[in-house]
Amino acid sequence: MNMNRSKIKILVAKPGLDGHDRGARVLCRFFRDSGYEVIYTGLHKTAEEVANAALQEDVDVLGMSFLSGAHESYVPKILNLLKNNGVDLNEIVILVGGTIPEEHFKRLIDLGVDGVFIPGVPLNEISDFIDLKIKEKRDKSEAQHYFVGTKLIQKNPV
Amino acid sequence: MIRTEKNIMNKKDWEEEYVKYKERKDHFKTLSGINVDRLYTPEDITDVDYNEDIGYPGVYPFTRGPYPTMYRGRIWTYRMFSGFGLAEDTNKRWHMLLKNGETGLSTAFDFPTLMGRDSDDPLAIGEVGKCGVAIDTFEDFKRLFEGIRTDEVSSSFTINPPAAIIYGMYNALADVQGVDRKILRGTIQNDMLKEFHAQNTLVLPPRPSLKIIGDIFEFGVDVNPKFNLISISGYHIREAGSTAVQELAFTLADGMAYVVLAKERGIDLNKLGPQLSFFFNSHNDFFEEVAKFRAARRIWARFMREEMGTTNPEAWKLKFHTQTAGCSLTAQQPLNNIVRTTLQAFAAVLGGTQSLHTNSFDEAWALPSDEAARVALRTQQIIAYESNVANTIDPLAGSYFVENLTRRIEEKALEYIDYIKEMGDGNILEGEFIGIDQEYFIKEIGDSAYKDQRNVEKRERIVVGVNEFVLEDEKLTVPLLQINEEELRDIQVKRIEQIKERRDTKEVESSLEEIQAAADEDKNIMPPIIRAIKALATEGEIMGVLKNVYGIWSKPTLL
Amino acid sequence: MMVEEIIDGIKNKDIRSLARAISWIEKEKDEGIELIKNLHHYQKENTHIIGITGFTGVGKSTLLSRIIERYRSMGKTVGVIAIDPSSPFTGGALLGDRLRLSMWTDPGVFYRSVSNRGRMGGLSRMIGDIITTMSVFGFDKIIIETVGAGQSEVDVIKIVDTSVVVLMPGMGDRVQFAKAGILEIADIFVVNKSDLVGADRVRQFLEEMLNFKTSEKRDSMQEEWKIPIIMTIGESNNLKGIDELVEKIDEHFDYLIRIGRLKEIRKRRAKNEIEMLASDIMLRICKNHSSDLDEYASKVANKEIDHYTAAKKIVEKIMMENAISNTSRYT
Incomplete structure (x- = not known):
């Protein structure tokens, strides 16, 4: 890995009332041990709070964890707030993880999410994907990669 | 009889003779990391005395079970945790489950209810009725029990910071139905310590949270003598990533802390003891789980009798509910989850559980569909009626391996318990407070979770369908229960509005003031809470009073 | 985003601009230096x-x-x-x-x-x-x-x-x-x-x-x-x-x-910063003279000369060449 991960800032967020933070915590620790800068929002955050943290910290990656199904309400809301505050969503890598039904994958990607991860995806695949997307966004490269469920897919722009 | 050249007289002889055979791995370990030998013999249980340590079902120290007949007398309770949508949706599912042979109700509340917030709270967005049923006022609660008599079923409520409110609602419901509060049966989870350690349903700071639990104990031993006033839970500790040993140790330590709390409040432990219940996880490592359940009963009995000096044998018995491990379910090849759940349920039954929830195979994806919930219930019925394992009591007793493992787990759990006690200078309740303040529990559990995740990635722990035996191009589709959250929220918000218009505002305000006064003056908050419930104060309003008095608590985010 | 845009944003209390400016500084980007140069007098x-x-x-x-x-x-x-x-x-x-x-x-x-x-x-x-x-x-x-x-x-x-x-x-x-x-x-x-x-x-x-x-x-x-x-x-x-x-x-x-101590403190802070930047520049220039550096290093290793004298000589040489311009991005 040639990328200097220490210059990549990741916000791991737990929006909503769901208190299951095992995954989020394991992930934060893994990110730190892999050399990234990580900020964890802690539990029970509103959409406004998450968006504000991402905005003020000017993060490179925004990862959101949901185990209660609340992603349907929170993801569009948070992404809209970011946009309204002048954040170019193409500049940040947006990830969603947790118990996300497959029927929702496409909807999330259409909203501007880059990767949807379900339980069981090895952590290394998540960090590899982050590095790939950071490079892709920085180079503004043509090929677009997405992560859906357990798989990396490539999509050329239409 | 086959004879080897050497006369094998003990385990050492045998190992010396046969150790040359190559094995699959260098070390075999339980899921908790306890070493497992290739063979167990009578030599491995010399530190176990049959009468003293194992004994008989229904006889101290109850290693073989709390009751003399166990499942020969009555099959365990099928207690399927369920709840979603509005009160009337859950009520419908309950009637379906009861018709299908379920024997006890168990309520899943949605996140706003669990956190003591109303459906019109800004943080409730996206969550109303989603992971459980939405309850804002006593009106919702009555709808939940439409057509169900509180003197006929036993009802369990998974609720913690607002436990006093929901518990109060059940008592209020009994009053409305004309049922004597003294005969109410059921369980209120009411276990805040594990929330601080693992489950994170956090509202009030630790000491006030425990004060309220003390109030519930004090109220319940007199008013509802047949009701379990707490469900001391290891389930969530395990789900947060602990090992089996940590689950057992922290759960029992929590239980001991509650007993010390009750003692300090002057509550009669002989009366309270039988009203304490436990709730464990059943994970994949079959024998380790069975050993864990057996060790739990032994440690608890000795604590209650020898350390706390109770004289009522009913107070010595550890009785527990089990749920199969949600964290073991995989999103990949979801039907495999039926097999996992079966094995876990089987361990719980051989461990002597009093009631059981079996997970549905689709739960790694979403809330269970009707079909998945039914298969889960049928799993229990097949174990109960087709496998014949319920025909004799504690059939694994006497297994050299299981008795040895029970002992090892007991030892390791006691080490943790002693450490927690030491943190509090000999007082385990203070040890819990200090451990929470220093994030001891969070760190211990977090370390285990991280280690386990790394083990899965290094394929030191095999998860079928995830890191081995993976299906290429698997189509991940399961039928899902669809919930239209926005619609539910609208309905609930309107209901709150209407209730606030028509209720007696003066009575609401005066009852809320009474709660505040009771909290300020360190009096029992249960009676004024029941008054406020009947006056149709919302859950959020009552919780708001408590937050004002006691302040709020949030979990530290540094890991 | 351009430096001017960000500066305007900061002056107009735009959070996004402030956040980005800090990232430039944090990540030691050239834009960060450009920013400070154009911004410091608005403090x-x-x-x-x-x-x-x-x-x-x-x-x-x-x-x-x-x-x-x-x-x-x-x-x-x-x-x-x-x-x-x-x-x-x-x-x-x-x-x-x-x-x-x-x-x-x-x-x-x-x-x-x-x-x-x-x-x-x-x-x-x-x-x-x-x-x-x-x-x-x-x-x-x-x-x-x-x-x-x-x-x-x-x-x-x-x-x-x-x-x-x-x-x-x-x-x-x-x-x-x-x-x-x-x-x-x-x-x-x-x-x-x-x-x-x-x-x-x-x-x-x-x-x-x-x-x-x-x-x-x-x-x-x-x-x-x-x-x-x-x-x-x-x-x-x-x-x-x-x-x-x-x-x-x-x-x-x-x-x-x-x-009147506040001015003193601000001055002390500035002095510190200048010292650090100046030594940074010197270090860079010194490293740019790699052949001289090599030569003196060999001499010190061969015990022909001590390292104090060597360092002094290099600095003297650099100053003589008056090479300060065009060698550092800080100038």
């Missing part, structure tokens, strides 16, 4: 820079939230820079125990976490640049939160106007604090969690230390700042000492202005 005159230092566990985040709450109730805006340690092994860092809920969406509060990673002498310079940027944005108070571990963080505390050091009972960290030199640079001491056993012992220890210090420099003519020790509790149901603390912090600032 507000009376921005109060406050340092809050204390080890993990003393309840710093909670206390910080309380202080901000107090300032907000007084109508002041607050910018926070929270410095967190990075792992010496992986370089990774876990940042920020971010503030209490209510502040996350308060437009009068800006919170930014920064890692102290691998920036030996450079951390204080980087923080200095961030302070400059935040000052232009217009915060009344800029608070730097740090655990004060290691020299680089102590250097950061040295650039603030008012330094608050937070301790708590039972930490047993006397020695560590003394070693890190933090006790020396406190303008205000706080004993937090003062309801715990041993709080009085900590206060006593501090009083003794302060008595010793004042007796050392009694002859000074200038008006003396009497370092206060404030006992606090940050937990919401049991608040104590917060108003007093905030009063003292502001009193200290008034004192600095009254005796």
Whole structure:
């Protein structure tokens, strides 16, 4: 890995009332041990709070964890707030993880999410994907990669 | 009889003779990391005395079970945790489950209810009725029990910071139905310590949270003598990533802390003891789980009798509910989850559980569909009626391996318990407070979770369908229960509005003031809470009073 | 985004622009230098820079939230820079125990976490640049939160106007604090969690230390700042000492202005920065003379010449060549 991960800032967020933070915590620790800068929002955050943290910290990656199904309400809301505050969503890598039904994958990607991860995806695949997307966004490269469920897919722009 | 050249007289002889055979791995370990030998013999249980340590079902120290007949007398309770949508949706599912042979109700509340917030709270967005049923006022609660008599079923409520409110609602419901509060049966989870350690349903700071639990104990031993006033839970500790040993140790330590709390409040432990219940996880490592359940009963009995000096044998018995491990379910090849759940349920039954929830195979994806919930219930019925394992009591007793493992787990759990006690200078309740303040529990559990995740990635722990035996191009589709959250929220918000218009505002305000006064003056908050419930104060309003008095608590985010 | 755009944004209080500007500084991008060059003269005159230092566990985040709450109730805006340690092994860092809920969406509060990673002498310079940027944005108070571990963080505390050091009972960290030199640079001491056993012992220890210090420099003519020790509790149901603390912090600032010390402090900060940048430039130029460097290195290795003389000769040579222009991106 040639990328200097220490210059990549990741916000791991737990929006909503769901208190299951095992995954989020394991992930934060893994990110730190892999050399990234990580900020964890802690539990029970509103959409406004998450968006504000991402905005003020000017993060490179925004990862959101949901185990209660609340992603349907929170993801569009948070992404809209970011946009309204002048954040170019193409500049940040947006990830969603947790118990996300497959029927929702496409909807999330259409909203501007880059990767949807379900339980069981090895952590290394998540960090590899982050590095790939950071490079892709920085180079503004043509090929677009997405992560859906357990798989990396490539999509050329239409 | 086959004879080897050497006369094998003990385990050492045998190992010396046969150790040359190559094995699959260098070390075999339980899921908790306890070493497992290739063979167990009578030599491995010399530190176990049959009468003293194992004994008989229904006889101290109850290693073989709390009751003399166990499942020969009555099959365990099928207690399927369920709840979603509005009160009337859950009520419908309950009637379906009861018709299908379920024997006890168990309520899943949605996140706003669990956190003591109303459906019109800004943080409730996206969550109303989603992971459980939405309850804002006593009106919702009555709808939940439409057509169900509180003197006929036993009802369990998974609720913690607002436990006093929901518990109060059940008592209020009994009053409305004309049922004597003294005969109410059921369980209120009411276990805040594990929330601080693992489950994170956090509202009030630790000491006030425990004060309220003390109030519930004090109220319940007199008013509802047949009701379990707490469900001391290891389930969530395990789900947060602990090992089996940590689950057992922290759960029992929590239980001991509650007993010390009750003692300090002057509550009669002989009366309270039988009203304490436990709730464990059943994970994949079959024998380790069975050993864990057996060790739990032994440690608890000795604590209650020898350390706390109770004289009522009913107070010595550890009785527990089990749920199969949600964290073991995989999103990949979801039907495999039926097999996992079966094995876990089987361990719980051989461990002597009093009631059981079996997970549905689709739960790694979403809330269970009707079909998945039914298969889960049928799993229990097949174990109960087709496998014949319920025909004799504690059939694994006497297994050299299981008795040895029970002992090892007991030892390791006691080490943790002693450490927690030491943190509090000999007082385990203070040890819990200090451990929470220093994030001891969070760190211990977090370390285990991280280690386990790394083990899965290094394929030191095999998860079928995830890191081995993976299906290429698997189509991940399961039928899902669809919930239209926005619609539910609208309905609930309107209901709150209407209730606030028509209720007696003066009575609401005066009852809320009474709660505040009771909290300020360190009096029992249960009676004024029941008054406020009947006056149709919302859950959020009552919780708001408590937050004002006691302040709020949030979990530290540094890991 | 272009530098001019960002500068305009900052002047117009656009959060997104401020956040991006800080990233440039943090990531040591050329845009960051460009930014400071074009921005520094817009700095507000009376921005109060406050340092809050204390080890993990003393309840710093909670206390910080309380202080901000107090300032907000007084109508002041607050910018926070929270410095967190990075792992010496992986370089990774876990940042920020971010503030209490209510502040996350308060437009009068800006919170930014920064890692102290691998920036030996450079951390204080980087923080200095961030302070400059935040000052232009217009915060009344800029608070730097740090655990004060290691020299680089102590250097950061040295650039603030008012330094608050937070301790708590039972930490047993006397020695560590003394070693890190933090006790020396406190303008205000706080004993937090003062309801715990041993709080009085900590206060006593501090009083003794302060008595010793004042007796050392009694002859000074200038008006003396009497370092206060404030006992606090940050937990919401049991608040104590917060108003007093905030009063003292502001009193200290008034004192600095009254005796003309604020200008001195700003000058000292600038001097520090110039020194560091200058030595950076020299180092770069020196490294650009790799053939000379090689030559002298061989001579030192062969015992023909000592390294003191060698260094002096190289510098003399560089100065003779007058090579300072066009060699560094800092010029």
